[in-house]
Amino acid sequence: MFSHERVVVRRGPESGLPIIVAIHSTARGQAIGGCRMATYPDWRDGLADALRLSAAMTTKCALAGLPNGGGKTVIALPPAPAAVDPVGPDGSVGADGSVGSVGPVGVPGSVGPELRRAALHDVGVVIAELGGAYATGPDVGTGPDDMVTIGERTEHVFCRPVERGGSGDSSPATAIGTIAALRAICTELFGSPDLSGHSFAVLGLGRVGGHVARLLAAAGARLVVSDIDPARRSVATDLDAAWTSPGECLRADVDVLVPAAMGGLLTPASVPTLHCRAIAGPANNQLDAPPTATLLHDRGILWAPDQVVSAGGIIHATGVELRHESEAEALARVESIGDTLATLLRTATAEGRPPAEIAARLP
Numbered sequence: 625m626f627s628h629e630r631v632v633v634r635r636g637p638e639s640g641l642p643i644i645v646a647i648h649s650t651a652r653g654q655a656i657g658g659c660r661m662a663t664y665p666d667w668r669d670g671l672a673d674a675l676r677l678s679a680a681m682t683t684k685c686a687l688a689g690l691p692n693g694g695g696k697t698v699i700a701l702p703p704a705p706a707a708v709d710p711v712g713p714d715g716s717v718g719a720d721g722s723v724g725s726v727g728p729v730g731v732p733g734s735v736g737p738e739l740r741r742a743a744l745h746d747v748g749v750v751i752a753e754l755g756g757a758y759a760t761g762p763d764v765g766t767g768p769d770d771m772v773t774i775g776e777r778t779e780h781v782f783c784r785p786v787e788r789g790g791s792g793d794s795s796p797a798t799a800i801g802t803i804a805a806l807r808a809i810c811t812e813l814f815g816s817p818d819l820s821g822h823s824f825a826v827l828g829l830g831r832v833g834g835h836v837a838r839l840l841a842a843a844g845a846r847l848v849v850s851d852i853d854p855a856r857r858s859v860a861t862d863l864d865a866a867w868t869s870p871g872e873c874l875r876a877d878v879d880v881l882v883p884a885a886m887g888g889l890l891t892p893a894s895v896p897t898l899h900c901r902a903i904a905g906p907a908n909n910q911l912d913a914p915p916t917a918t919l920l921h922d923r924g925i926l927w928a929p930d931q932v933v934s935a936g937g938i939i940h941a942t943g944v945e946l947r948h949e950s951e952a953e954a955l956a957r958v959e960s961i962g963d964t965l966a967t968l969l970r971t972a973t974a975e976g977r978p979p980a981e982i983a984a985r986l987p
């Protein structure tokens with residue numbers, strides 16, 4: 625069922641690239657959601673990603689108690705290198721195609737600065753035309769500096785660098801929220817929020833996954849880590865973590881799998897191959913489709929809905945920039961992700977149902 629309020633799809637006049645802005649809902653307030661710049665086999669795959677991600681943002685905002693709805697922007701880069709600078713080692717799907725089968729095929733290693741600027745201006749113009757119905761921030765493939773560029777065309781943008789009046793990179797807050805969720809998972813599995821001595825497989829060592837891995841290592845956790853980009857192996861070395869391929873990381877025999885790369889990794893094909901006891905991570909849209917939550921439940925694998933786990937960045941950014949909370953207030957709200965998830969897990973256990981089913985009927 626098509627449930628979006630408004631979707632703009634446009635060939636960007638400055639960049640010539642497909643610019644997609646999807647507003648799923650403004651029922652609770654202004655729609656918010658990041659700007660993703662990624663390569664897709666076809667621009668329609670970018671549209672599908674924007675539709676899915678913006679709907680998930682509506683749920684994420686509602687579960688986090690934010691007065692906002694869901695939206696998303698996608699700049700769909702073509703897979704052919706014609707329009708982009710040479711794609712880096714992280715710009716293609718891994719040899720193991722089972723990881724991240726939904727959504728973009730990769731994140732551009734580098735996009736030429738002129739094209740990048742033009743595409744971000746195109747995004748800013750669309751958002752300005754929407755008149756405040758939607759505001760954007762960073763997502764995969766974009767960061768705080770890119771928000772400055774979008775901000776040259778619209779005021780409805782957050783997470784600019786701190787020195788430019790924004791709240792900066794959202795990934796540290798997303799990582800803090802993820803750790804709060806992992807403590808709730810450990811409480812459910814082991815009766816204590818202590819992370820030390822338990823094993824975690826972190827799949828994706830980018831901005832969020834790298835932070836999460838460091839925080840887990842600092843808390844005394846045992847780590848298996850992976851990334852499609854071999855350059856991230858240095859993180860494993862620094863943290864004394866075991867480095868594996870993405871496929872092995874997905875199937876690692878650990879207490880908790882922490883998806884921190886692309887979505888769509890949990891599918892009817894991948895679920896039977898898993899060896900973890902629980903899954904909780906920041907990657908958006910981890911399930912290929914909602915019924916996969918039931919497959920995980922039937923296998924006895926506890927899956928924490930990503931809309932709850934990954935909300936730290938948006939809670940922090942909107943708290944500081946839109947609701948003018950102090951840093952301490954915003955971080956306290958981020959930490960409350962642990963309580964939200966704990967309540968969800970308790971209800972799910974009491975009813976013998978998947979946590980995703982409980983999340984879908986809240987609030």
Ligand SMILES: NC(=O)c1ccc[n+]([C@@H]2O[C@H](COP(=O)([O-])OP(=O)(O)OC[C@H]3O[C@@H](n4cnc5c(N)ncnc54)[C@H](O)[C@@H]3O)[C@@H](O)[C@H]2O)c1
Nearest residue numbers: 714794795798828830831832851852870885906907908937
């Ligand atoms: N940044 C945030 O604040 C934030 C907030 C909410 C959700 N998320 C979600 O968390 C995930 C990670 O975001 P990020 O900001 O760290 O992005 P990022 O681009 O910094 O990191 C992603 C990492 O995943 C790796 N990767 C990509 N495809 C892979 C694959 N198939 N197998 C293994 N590794 C792969 C990349 O090489 C990269 O190192 C995304 O799903 C994003 O939507 C991020």
